[in-house]
Amino acid sequence: MKLTYGLLAFFLSATTLLTAQKKDITLEDIWGGTFRQERMESLRSLNNGNEYVVLNFDRESGTSSIDVFSYETGKKTRTILNSGDLDGIQYFSGYEFSDNENKLILGTEIESIYRHSTRGIFYVYDLKSKELQKISEDKIKEPTLSPNGEKVAYVFENNIYVKDLASGEVTQVTTDGEWNKIINGVTDWVYEEEFSFVRAFEWNKDSDKIAFLRFDESEVPEFSMDVFGQDLYPSKTTFKYPKAGEKNSDVSLHIYDLQKNTISDADLGDYEDFYIPRIKWTNDADILSAQLLNRHQNVLDLFFINAKTNEAKIVLTEKDEAYVDVTDNLTFLEDNSFIWTSEKDGWNHIYHYDKSGKLKNQVTRGNWEVTNYYGFDPKSKTIFFQSTENGSINRDVFSIKANGKNKKQLTDKVGQNSADFSADYTYFINSFNSATTPYEFTLHRAKDGKLVREILDNQKLLKQMADYKFVPKEFSTLAVNGEDLNMWMIKPANFDETKQYPLFIAQYSGPGSQEVGNRFHGTNDYWYQMLAGKGYIVVGIDPRGTGYKGAAFKKVTQKELGKYEVEDIIEAARILGEREYIDSENMGIWGWSYGGFMSSNALLKGNDVYKMAIAVAPVTSWRFYDSIYTERYMTTPQENPSGYDENSPINHVEKLKGDYLLVHGTGDDNVHVQNTMRMIEALVQANKQFDWAIYPDKNHGIYGGNTRLHLYTLMTNFIEENLKVNPNIKSSL
Numbered sequence: 001m002k003l004t005y006g007l008l009a010f011f012l013s014a015t016t017l018l019t020a021q022k023k024d025i026t027l028e029d030i031w032g033g034t035f036r037q038e039r040m041e042s043l044r045s046l047n048n049g050n051e052y053v054v055l056n057f058d059r060e061s062g063t064s065s066i067d068v069f070s071y072e073t074g075k076k077t078r079t080i081l082n083s084g085d086l087d088g089i090q091y092f093s094g095y096e097f098s099d100n101e102n103k104l105i106l107g108t109e110i111e112s113i114y115r116h117s118t119r120g121i122f123y124v125y126d127l128k129s130k131e132l133q134k135i136s137e138d139k140i141k142e143p144t145l146s147p148n149g150e151k152v153a154y155v156f157e158n159n160i161y162v163k164d165l166a167s168g169e170v171t172q173v174t175t176d177g178e179w180n181k182i183i184n185g186v187t188d189w190v191y192e193e194e195f196s197f198v199r200a201f202e203w204n205k206d207s208d209k210i211a212f213l214r215f216d217e218s219e220v221p222e223f224s225m226d227v228f229g230q231d232l233y234p235s236k237t238t239f240k241y242p243k244a245g246e247k248n249s250d251v252s253l254h255i256y257d258l259q260k261n262t263i264s265d266a267d268l269g270d271y272e273d274f275y276i277p278r279i280k281w282t283n284d285a286d287i288l289s290a291q292l293l294n295r296h297q298n299v300l301d302l303f304f305i306n307a308k309t310n311e312a313k314i315v316l317t318e319k320d321e322a323y324v325d326v327t328d329n330l331t332f333l334e335d336n337s338f339i340w341t342s343e344k345d346g347w348n349h350i351y352h353y354d355k356s357g358k359l360k361n362q363v364t365r366g367n368w369e370v371t372n373y374y375g376f377d378p379k380s381k382t383i384f385f386q387s388t389e390n391g392s393i394n395r396d397v398f399s400i401k402a403n404g405k406n407k408k409q410l411t412d413k414v415g416q417n418s419a420d421f422s423a424d425y426t427y428f429i430n431s432f433n434s435a436t437t438p439y440e441f442t443l444h445r446a447k448d449g450k451l452v453r454e455i456l457d458n459q460k461l462l463k464q465m466a467d468y469k470f471v472p473k474e475f476s477t478l479a480v481n482g483e484d485l486n487m488w489m490i491k492p493a494n495f496d497e498t499k500q501y502p503l504f505i506a507q508y509s510g511p512g513s514q515e516v517g518n519r520f521h522g523t524n525d526y527w528y529q530m531l532a533g534k535g536y537i538v539v540g541i542d543p544r545g546t547g548y549k550g551a552a553f554k555k556v557t558q559k560e561l562g563k564y565e566v567e568d569i570i571e572a573a574r575i576l577g578e579r580e581y582i583d584s585e586n587m588g589i590w591g592w593s594y595g596g597f598m599s600s601n602a603l604l605k606g607n608d609v610y611k612m613a614i615a616v617a618p619v620t621s622w623r624f625y626d627s628i629y630t631e632r633y634m635t636t637p638q639e640n641p642s643g644y645d646e647n648s649p650i651n652h653v654e655k656l657k658g659d660y661l662l663v664h665g666t667g668d669d670n671v672h673v674q675n676t677m678r679m680i681e682a683l684v685q686a687n688k689q690f691d692w693a694i695y696p697d698k699n700h701g702i703y704g705g706n707t708r709l710h711l712y713t714l715m716t717n718f719i720e721e722n723l724k725v726n727p728n729i730k731s732s733l
Contacts, residue, residue, distance in 0.1 A: 022469045025530040027716065031709040035465065035526055037458050040429070040441050043069075047101055049424030051077060055095060064091040066104070071427045071443060074455060080104075081125060086132055089123065098149035102127055103165075105135075105143050105152070114189060114669060117141065117198045124152060124165055135163060136170075141186055142199040146207035151258075153185075153201060153210055160185040160201060160212060162258065173210070173256050173263070180222065180240055183215040188249050190242055191215075193670060194628035195277040195326060206285040209307055210256045211266075213276055215249040225667060228696045239669070242627040244644070245636040251276050253290055255307050266305050268292060268312055275628070277326040282336050293326065297632045300324040302340075302357070315357030318342060322555040323632045325512075329373040339363075339376055339383065339402075343551040350383060352402055363404045369548050371395060372418070376402070377425035377446070384421060384428075384446065390414070392548045393475065393486055393518045397430065399446070410449030413437075416519045421446060429455065433520040435473045435488075438462060469493050469533045473525075475518065480572050481564075483544055483553070486516035487572075490528055490538045495581075501537045502586035502723040503576060504528075509565045510594035511633055512547035512554055515540045527712060535725035537582060543568030559640055561622060561633050562601050562647030569598060570606035577609070588723045590614035590715070593671055593700065600649035600679075603658050612659040612722040614715050617671050617700055620679040621648040624672060650675075653682045659722040660690040663711065665698030691718065 029035065041054045046068070056065050063084040068077045081104065083091045094107035103126055110120035119139040125132050135143055135152055140161075143154040153162045158177025163170045174184040185201040192198050201212035223241035226234045242248045253266040253276055271292060278291040288305045290312075302316040318324045320343070329350075331339040336355035341348055348370050350363040363383060364370055372386035374397075381402045389409075390396050397419045400407040411417035415434025422428065425446045432440045438458035444451055471493050477484040492501065506528060508515050521529070528538040543565040545557035557564050569589070577584030589610055591599040596618025603613035622630050622644050623637050637644045645651050660683075664676035676692070683690055693714055695702050702711055 023467055024533055025468050025470075025526060027527075027530070027709055027712050029468075030523060030526045030530070031712065035461065035521065037438050037461055037520075038456060039439060040431070040456060043420070043429075044097070045421070045423040047423050049422040049426045052422070053080060057091065062091055064093070066095055071422055072452060074443070074453060080127065086125075088132070088134075092123075094120075096145070098145040099147040100149055103145060103149045105145060109139065111139070114192055116192050116196065117186070122154070126165075133165060133168075136161075142201075144199065144201070144203065146203050147205055148207040150207065153203065155185040155201075158183045158186075160210070160256070162210070171261070173212075174214070180238070181216070181218045183217065183249075185212045187213070188215045188217050188220075189239055189669070190248070190626050190628050191275075191277070194626065194632075195275070197278075200279075202279055202281055202288075204281045204285045204288070204307070205283065208258050209285070210258070211279050211281065211288050211290075211307075212254055212256065213279065214252045214254060216252075217249040219247045220249055221246050223672065225669065225672070227667065241669075241672075244623055244625060244627055244630040244634065245638050246627060248273065248275075248295070248627055253279065253305075255288065255305075257307075264307075264310055266290070266312060267310055268303060268305075278328070278330070280330060280332075282332045282338075283334060284336055287336070289330065289332075291326065291330075293324070295627075295631065296635055297323045297628075300326070302330075315355075316340065316353060318344070320344075320551075320555075322551075322558040327373075331373075331376050333376060333402075334378060339373070341370060341373055346551050348551075350385060350400075361404050363400060363402060364407075365404075367550065368392075369550070371548065374419055374421055374428075375425070380425070380447070382425070382446075384410075384419065384425065386418060388548050391518075393514075393516055397428070397449070408448065410444065410446070412449070414518065416517065427452065434518050435475070435520065438520045468529075470529055471495075471532055475516070478541065478572055478575060480568050480575065481544070483568070485544075485568060485572065486514075486542045486549075488516050488540045490532045492532050492535050492537070497581045500581060500583040500586075500726065501535060502588070502725055503573065503582050504531060504536045504538050504719065504723060505569070505573060505587070505589040506538060506540045507543070507569060507589070507591055507598060508593070508595040509543050509546060509569065509591070509598045511545055511557060511561075513594070514542060514547050516542045527716075531716070531719065534720065536719070536723065539576065541569065541572050543572070557633065559634055559643045560647060561643070562597065562649075566598060566601045566605055566647070569602050570609050573602075573606065573609050583726075586611055586723050588612040588614075588719060590616075591618070592616040594619065597649065600660075600662075601647070601652070603660055604649055604652040604655040607655050607657040610658055612661075612719070614661045614663070614718060616663045616711075616715075617665065617668055617702065618649070618662070618675060618679075619671055620650040620675040621645075623648070624675050624678070650679050650682050653679070653686045653688055656683065656686070656688040656690070659718070660688075661715065661718045662690060662692040663695070663702070663714070664693075665695040665700065665702045667697040668700045670700040 043052045043054050045052045065082040066080040083089050092106040096105040106123045108121045110118050119141050122135045122143045141155040160173040176182045177184050187200050217240040220240040220242050224238040228234045256263050273295045275293040280289050286307045290303045292301045298320050300318040301314045305312045329341045340351045352360045368389040370387050374384040395416045397410045397417050418431045419428040430442050440457045441455040443453050473488040478487045545565040589599045589602050596615035599613040600615045603610045664673045666673050
């Protein structure tokens, strides 16, 4: 069919008129909650497998309630507890059931310490007697009910205590706890940050023994930060922080026998300078498992310790030329055989071992990654997991028999599928999203994935977004340095391939990470859409060293962080700059944390490619970062000085030619502001001009009040000032 000129002109003008009514995305929209998605409240399956509970908060009354819902109907069936019925508690902000669901721990006055750790005032509520009992008058850490619900263990001032709930008697288990010296039952800073756990004690299933870790951090160097606050004089916070190559805590494993009121020391052999990143009781109440990791983190031994005889034996050893990942996937079956995940065949897969550590079979296999292990159903002998079998940028949920047979795909939408299973594995709630679909929550049967009901979607958000200028991400791969790197691209809405656009690259690039995923907009994605609306082409890319494409791809950066991935990021921009529609003289990059380390290196080492860079909270020398993370990939600075120094941006400041914005929070306990201050001094001494911003008392996330709005305004202005958009190509939408 042919269109006459007049009809074509009418069609184009009508289209322009229609799209011209769409609104620009603003930073106020992004940080003011305009695009907020609805999510499911945090839920916990009840043991019956037919119901789940949700913690709700009533803003009008200011009360909390634990409400029960039916999986099958989604309807509320009852309320277990409402704080309005309790004396002494206006509301609670957290709860935890005993294993038998007869008692609840309720958390109030919770305050954060570091990334994962908190302290607060806690109560135990007896669901049968309706009695409420305060655990301690002090703010305590990690209260945990015994499996039989009769006692509660907790940590206060670095010591472990056990309270008998019937008598009210409190037993102090350890007595040597002291700030910045000895820690019992919770982790030190670096374990919390890098091994991602806080509670370092575990009840056995008979409730008569507690295994716990003890950290002696007496000789660990201290790090201090000024806290500027609102007072006339700043204060100072000091904590133990082992930097790469420095002294770590001496960690030891102990077992407390409640009946004998004695502590025994687990004899783990002649190990030196090691970590214990996980402890877990087996289904035998006298057999404790412990994972020991050497300081290089490339040899992991799984121990079984007999609590009666104190005999310890190694049942499994994992070795890797680079490093062994620590996970929470260890699962003990009824016969004390166990499920384990490993990258030993080059891809992360599930393995089944007998109780002596002999391999029974490799459960999953293929050139794809198991990305989440959900659990084992003993009735059907079925394992549930998530994987990248349908592409590294996608996730799907599967089931498979423990013998490796009868694998089923339980999800059918292309994008990010994530499951939350009922306690008896009858149902799972699937959380789905993709680049074009915001979060959808649906209920499915676990045995076959059949849809039971739709729970929640975000169609309201999609309708709201229709009023704004959005352009879909284009997913592709880019051939760089012999690898096909995953990439997404957002073009301006009025893109014209005969014109040239400035390029802005977004990346994180850290080991095992992923920037390029088929998932819906995060907060930064709205910012990228806003930049595209201003006339920029925005690209996300995952260089070598990132995750979900096999161990070889991920671990190629070993001992050389900042070498291969920086080479990829520079070469990728150079290749993209050869496209006729990209202005190769007008390319920039940004990143946060590891991404800031990368963007700094890219601007310095790629000074003939990148015109500008933004680095937020960057590592500027791996010598400044913590021992566990850094040495996992780099070994120690004493062993690998060239790997540390040749790839750290602080040692390449003389190469600065472009425009550089450096941002940090002074309260960053993770990547210390020391990184930025030392980088600034190096730049000053090299007589290099740059821009920088410091956010007082803000941590690694740099947020609170208007902080994020201010930061993104600063970065947007910097981009517009230093990556000039040709006025003739700005979006006309």
